[in-house]
Amino acid sequence: MSTIVSLPDQATAQIPKRNYITNENGLMSWLLTGDHKRIAMLYLISITLFFFIGGALAGLIRMELLTPQSDLMSTDTYNKVFTMHGVIMIFLFLVPSVPATLGNFLIPIMVGAKDLAFPKINLLSWYLYVAGGIMTLAAMITGGVDTGWTFTTPMSTHFSNTNVVTTGLAIFVAGFSSIFTGLNFIVTIHRMRAPGMTWFKLPLFCWSHYAASILMVLGTPVLAITLVLVVLERTIGIGVFDPTKGGDPILFQHLFWFYSHPAVYIMILPGMGVISEVISTFSRKRVFGYTAVAFSSVAIAVFGFFVWAHHMFIMGVSNYAVLVFSLLTMLVAVPSAIKIFNWAFTLYKGSITFETPMLYAFGFMGLFTIGGLTGVFLGSSGTDIHLTETYFIVAHFHFVMVGGMLMAFLSGVHFWWPKMTGRMYPEKISQLAAVVTFIGFNFTFFPQFLVGMLGMPRRYAAYPQEFQVLNVFSTAGATILGVGYLLPIIYLLWSLKYGEIAGNNPWQATGLEWQIQSPPLTENFTTIPIVTQDVYDYEWLDRQKEHEVTHVG
């Protein structure tokens, strides 16, 4: 199978002496850095850490569910474990995953700027993230929290006697980290574009981050104030959500989902950006229907604010509201469908190769299609009644979040690894990891659709006997999946030292980030580029190469 990889001659190649990693030395030069690339690396390390903590908790959950009884741990412990799994994975992994690492690293370079608009705020956002993470871990160690990541009132305000306050404040703090990241991206994309870099020359990665940032900036504060009210209700005893004082617990649901539904798009949109880049690069072709894909991101962001109550169809919201929200939910599904078909047609008449990022991207397309289509089952109010709050919904959002977002994250990490570190990851074993992840994933989560259809409720430590077989399948799959996730961390660490030197543009990609050295200079560009070429302009790239050959040769 042929590839597009074009590495420099390994015998003579070397990593540029001056780059953002070697620029300064010492721990403090990292901890006080304003360089978006270094902050991205800090994020990458801390996010990976939290991913493995969350993953270990997921392992515990699957082990407990191996048998119908609650035998590995008490129901109380189980409740704390799945709550922590949710909190860590959502607020400390999925929300910041692609934006804070890849987005942080790449957006300034892609728009042709030397840094994000507010480097100090960028660093502050990492510290807030770490503070939120430490508070979450502190809450976990000092007794945990057992409300589920949704903090349903009055459970969280009056009936739980665990660390709700600490966890709530942790999410509050981590939320501001996300707000600042989003704010930085919006300002950077608006204000820091290089000359000639018009909106429709922006890579789709930037478009989808722009859309996600809008959601971060406008949605997260609502979660923040909601959590403040929960904390006040728990500590002082104000009565905004308390039914015994005349408050309405459904109001909490409204405010919570006003953020937490758009949060799903905050998580998935950046992933979609990665997929656009990867599919275009490995099929050597402009993304089919660039404008449609770009606008579908924005459409998802805008419609994303109108659909939150579909999480509440059975919760006694008015029937009229159900109608409206169900209809809008169906509308928001369309832009995702548009994207999928556009990606598929990007392959048409391309020149396709199958490096690891592309394999992950294919995985993304399959799993996200399933995740998206099963979302329609839940958006249609009649079938939602049967399926909601069962393992069907668990499977659905894991297909979107893990099958979609995590695949996209891994795809992006592999794709830009040469740029970030200057070295290639080992191709064969990483292709194996991608396949193992895909198989393990389906093995883990597909049975959950079936068991959910049969009616097994979510968040159950013990379950009726007849659901066991499917749960055993799921747990077995989770072990495979675990291997799939452990492999990359091992070989990526290995490649830091032993990987082949990548050169500037190993994938022959068109983005601005590939036209500079790897790893980049601290200031990215020695002079600000003037963009004359189109986006995904492979013909331009080929002309550049010819030009070079004629000049050098």
Place this chain on the structure above:
Amino acid sequence: MADLQTQHHEHEPEQHAEHHIVSPMVYAVILGALLVGTAITIGASYLEMGPWNPVVALAIACTKATLVVLFFMHIKYSSKLMKLTVGAGIFTFLILVGMSLSDYISRAWGQW
């Protein structure tokens, strides 16, 4: 190759509104208007207007807020992007309030 002189964003000239210095007279007039608005809103709350009381109070508050945004916060003299940003904020705020209230209002309509 890239020289700094040519690097201004020629492609979006509308975003480069001149930095406008608002004269203190304008500020003083706005201050006066805000104080008058406050007086009216207090006075209006003592009048019996039935369902119009909150409407009047909110209308006055919105007018005052608009004055502050336009003049004290210089939005009147800012670029389209800034105006759009403020608009986006108000729009999302209205979605939050409006769509939440739509549930509460229609709950009172009964079953169907």
Place this chain on the structure above:
Amino acid sequence: MGLSPVIWQFLVKWMVNFAIIPPEASKIAPQVDALLVFMTLVSLVGLVLVGLLVTAFSIMYRRDKNPVATQIEGSTLLEATWTIIPLGLFLVMFVWGSVLYFRIYTPPPNAMNIYVVGKQWMWKAEHPGGQHEINSLHVPTGRPIQITLISQDVFHSFSIPAFRVKREAIPGRYTTVWFEATTPGAYHLFCTQYCGTQHSGMVGEVDVLTPEDYKKWLAGSTSGVSLAQNGERLFASLSCNACHNGQPDSRGPSLADVYGSKLMLTTGQPILVDEAYLRQAILNPSQHITQGYAPIMPTYQGQISEEGLISLVEYIKNLSSNYRVQQTLNTTGLLPEQPDKTSSRPAGAQGVTKP
């Protein structure tokens, strides 16, 4: 084969009991399943389409075969196709789903009402005849059953997968769901909204009986006092009858035949009297004053348990004349004040919260 016996056993068991959907034991279940099948088919077609496109293109245009890509801008026609077709399908699903939603949450007027109270961590069912059940529910086939739900503490969710129905039990508010069971048997009853430590223990069984068996069950498990009877006692012991007695000079409106009628409130708002209204009027009377009456009714918040409220509501629902109200009024009027006289009776009114 190298399969271990344990795994073998699993596989056999799974093959034998393989099912994709739970049994269809209610009238609505086949209708929900029809939509589920439709959606599954559409999804499969969509998935296969995407899969085929990706696979075919990957094979046809792999680098070995097609070394140079042809740059294509896009196609408005194709763009429109895959916007409009999914949109159309989604809209069909929306309409179909909404119709089902209305059916599931709109009880027919002749439905038999059973009250279910959720609390950490059990379901308490109250039948109109006074039968109490915990974590089980007996219902007859062939008769629409309306479940009126409420929670005493946190959110719970009342779910019977075999009937394809589910409804949140909310603290402080009645919600309803209905079903008509078709096949006798025992089915799962789950709490699907996470509600604390023993959430996974908050499961019960729905026993669907033939009408004859159901009659037998009713007779065999009656507590001797129907909900309405219990409500009547509460009505007297809480002195509701002092005002709501239908006499010309009474301070409260007559409650005979009030259920199902349309009232005009002092706020000028017309309201249909249903269970939720009755409950609210007992707990938050000042917002629910009938036109022509003074807002003098005290609140009973914190004084009656949810079960007590259910009894009162059921009593008021079935009240068709004030004759007995006035009778009790006369007898209680003769008796000296006896705060705990109800509990001294063998079958005392249940539901008054003791201070």
Place this chain on the structure above:
Amino acid sequence: MSDSHAIAAEAGHDNHADHPPYLRHHFVSMEQQDETVSFGMWLFLLTEIMFFGGLFTAYLIYRNWYFPAFVAGSHQLDIFWGSLNTLLLICSSFTMAMGVWSAETKRHKGLVWSLIGTLILGIGFLGIKTIEYTEKYEKHHIPGHTFDWKGFVNPTPEEIAKGDKPLAPDMAQKTEVYFSLYFAMTGMHALHMIIGIALLLGMLVKAMRGGYMDGHIAFVENFGLYWHFVDIVWIFLFPLLYLISRHQ
């Protein structure tokens, strides 16, 4: 490959030496930097709108549900203090605007005095808020287990003379919802004021030492935006909390 036409990658430095002192390295011009910063500030204010948006949503819903309780609760607030506070805040917005103008026109004294004025007015606002909160504390109107709604069932003769009607007990209990929102909304607002005053102090010190006279006044301008935003929140809080049906 890096030496493409688009990206000149000569190792030489660009003209760092010519930069104005406040221009950060990643901006091309002062103009770009100022616009960027003010755009960032506006985006931050959007998050603030949504932050208060959650509270306003809750307020609107409960006001519709428990209108009599909201009226009774509102009548417990002192309209004099409320109006005075509105006055203070509007004036402080004006002095802040004058401060920005002074900085723009490089008037050192004007800037210092405007900031001092803003500071005094802001502290005055918080002082009055303290008086009001203390009164609420004494009346047991702070939500929580000390909250006392019985006073709304049996108003004092003076309150009746002012036109307050006794509430039914069930409605009187709902005044706790009103006061919960009152404290949440004014508390969040006061928190923003406190943060603002802290920033203002820092700015004042710098201004007194002769800062902001070199044309680099982004901080003054953006602080001004923040301060005006806090003022706008109060412009809404005042009628919504203090002025419900005063005619009754």
